Amino acid sequence: xxxxxxxxxxxxxxVLGVAHVFAWETxxxxxxxxxxGWRGMARFLAEALxxxxxxxxxxxxxxxxxxxxxxxxxxxxxLSVPAALLFAVLxxxxxxxxxxxxxxSVMSFLRAVPDVVFALIFVTAVGLGPFAGVxxxxxxxxxxxxxxxxxxxxxVDPGPTDALRVSGAREPxxxxxxxxxxxxxxLIGLLLYRFDVNVRSSxxxxxxxxxxxGFLINQSIQLFEFDQMATYILMVLVLVVAVDLLSAGIRxxxx
Amino acid sequence: MENGLSVKGLRKSFGDRAVLxxxxxxxxxxxxxxxxxxxxxGKSTALRCVVGLAEADEGVVSVAGRELRGLTGAxxxxxxxxxxxxxxxxHLVRRRNxxxxxxxxxxxxxxxxxxxxxxxxxxxxxxxxxACLDRVGLADRAKDRAGSLSGGQQQRVAIARALCQGAxxxxxxxxxxxxxxxxxxxxxxxxxxxxxxxxxxxxxxxxQPDLARRHADRVLGLLHGEIRFSTRGSDLSDVDxxxxxxxxxxxxx
Numbered sequence: 466x467x468x469x470x471x472x473x474x475x476x477x478x479x480v481l482g483v484a485h486v487f488a489w490e491t492x493x494x495x496x497x498x499x500x501x502g503w504r505g506m507a508r509f510l511a512e513a514l515x516x517x518x519x520x521x522x523x524x525x526x527x528x529x530x531x532x533x534x535x536x537x538x539x540x541x542x543x544l545s546v547p548a549a550l551l552f553a554v555l556x557x558x559x560x561x562x563x564x565x566x567x568x569x570s571v572m573s574f575l576r577a578v579p580d581v582v583f584a585l586i587f588v589t590a591v592g593l594g595p596f597a598g599v600x601x602x603x604x605x606x607x608x609x610x611x612x613x614x615x616x617x618x619x620x621v622d623p624g625p626t627d628a629l630r631v632s633g634a635r636e637p638x639x640x641x642x643x644x645x646x647x648x649x650x651x652l653i654g655l656l657l658y659r660f661d662v663n664v665r666s667s668x669x670x671x672x673x674x675x676x677x678x679g680f681l682i683n684q685s686i687q688l689f690e691f692d693q694m695a696t697y698i699l700m701v702l703v704l705v706v707a708v709d710l711l712s713a714g715i716r717x718x719x720x
Numbered sequence: 721m722e723n724g725l726s727v728k729g730l731r732k733s734f735g736d737r738a739v740l741x742x743x744x745x746x747x748x749x750x751x752x753x754x755x756x757x758x759x760x761x762g763k764s765t766a767l768r769c770v771v772g773l774a775e776a777d778e779g780v781v782s783v784a785g786r787e788l789r790g791l792t793g794a795x796x797x798x799x800x801x802x803x804x805x806x807x808x809x810x811h812l813v814r815r816r817n818x819x820x821x822x823x824x825x826x827x828x829x830x831x832x833x834x835x836x837x838x839x840x841x842x843x844x845x846x847x848x849x850x851a852c853l854d855r856v857g858l859a860d861r862a863k864d865r866a867g868s869l870s871g872g873q874q875q876r877v878a879i880a881r882a883l884c885q886g887a888x889x890x891x892x893x894x895x896x897x898x899x900x901x902x903x904x905x906x907x908x909x910x911x912x913x914x915x916x917x918x919x920x921x922x923x924x925x926x927x928q929p930d931l932a933r934r935h936a937d938r939v940l941g942l943l944h945g946e947i948r949f950s951t952r953g954s955d956l957s958d959v960d961x962x963x964x965x966x967x968x969x970x971x972x973x
Contacts, residue, residue: 625812625813628824630772630773631773631800632804632825632827632828632882633801634828638835641835641837642813642837647813647815
């Protein structure tokens with residue numbers, strides 16, 4: 466028995482070792498190239514510092530683009546709520562098996578396709594710009610938010626529901642007075658968390674042409690204006706931290 | 721059993737396992753009856769069948785003089801409303817305040833337009849709820865969050881919610897199992913007062929023979945889904961109790 470255990474361990478270690486060698490080759494890992502390239506990185510940093518703080522050429526467009534990024538994140542979250550709610554409700558346990566499986570599959574598919582891929586698809590449909598970003602976020606977020614919400618709904622304690630049913634309350638009364646009070650704080654918390662994530666995602670979407678400050682970062686890199694890029698990245702840092710603090714603060718007050 | 725509860729020939733199986741093998745009992749108005757029995761003896765299932773949380777396979781249940789058999793839909797719901805239930809896990813909406821939780825017991829009589837959120841609850845329901853809360857001695861906690869009360873206080877709020885339902889029959893499924901001894905005594909005394917002074921028919925499932933002996937008018941012993949004995953609370957003997965719990969012990973050894 467114990468010989469077999471050692472044999473199993475040896476096989477697992479060998480397989481893992483081979484996998485890592487293979488991965489090393491495939492990704493062309495080369496510490497030498499990194500060492501040789503330090504000069505390029507140093508030049509890059511030297512050019513990025515100090516950041517270009519020209520108001521008309523850099524800072525004002527940057528702030529406007531940050532607002533656009535925020536707006537993409539906001540609409541991408543809010544407009545996904547109706548569909549996410551529908552799939553979440555249909556995907557809770559206890560539904561008819563077909564309904565349950567179909568809604569779970571739709572949500573899995575929407576989650577599996579990265580929002581960047583959705584953005585590339587919508588850029589070809591509606592052209593470059595923030596609208597493509599909004600559409601992409603909606604699609605991906607319906608999958609993620611729907612899944613998170615239906616799990617939150619599954620976890621609701623059925624006790625108060627039973628108590629009201631026994632008192633003779635009708636189904637809408639039970640939902641309004643037992644299910645919703647228990648579940649709404651959790652749903653709002655998850656919604657804020659997704660808003661937080663979506664604002665960060667919309668930065669990446671900007672890189673593939675869906676507007677916002679991500680788009681400006683991409684542009685400044687392509688034009689070798691690294692000092693402008695540094696300004697935009699600082700703005701992104703502030704934006705992300707601000708949104709994170711805001712949503713965390715509200716979520717704390719909810720629980 | 722004009723205003724009480726009567727159960728005849730109640731049978732219930734989950735799959736192959738028979739939980740209730742023809743249970744007969746009645747609880748008169750003004751009487752506190754305690755059901756004792758080992759885990760799995762069918763006590764809770766019997767209560768759940770009365771209020772409709774479980775569907776009995778066979779048997780006749782009358783609540784406040786109305787036989788439930790043959791009734792359907794709204795009429796069955798109205799007849800069942802005469803029986804209220806409190807639970808071991810209390811089942812209040814913890815985030816809502818106490819008075820809103822009590823009001824929730826009286827939702828059945830309201831139109832949807834007045835019942836979808838506490839702000840819409842009509843004034844007479846609030847007044848009735850306040851009277852029920854006063855009855856359990858917690859009127860001063862009306863505006864507190866339900867979750868902020870102690871376990872014993874929460875169970876009394878749950879009893880007030882059951883009163884607000886306007887029930888004639890009050891069923892309690894292990895109402896004191898999660899409470900400390902002082903709170904348990906307080907809840908049991910409240911249940912007995914509701915029987916004696918307010919004329920409710922009260923049936924409580926308990927796991928503590930001592931509490932049964934002290935508070936019950938009558939004690940029913942359940943074993944393997946049948947009533948094994950029925951005795952006055954003060955006459956409950958250790959032999960009776962051993963008869964209920966010994967078979968489990970024999971299996972355990």
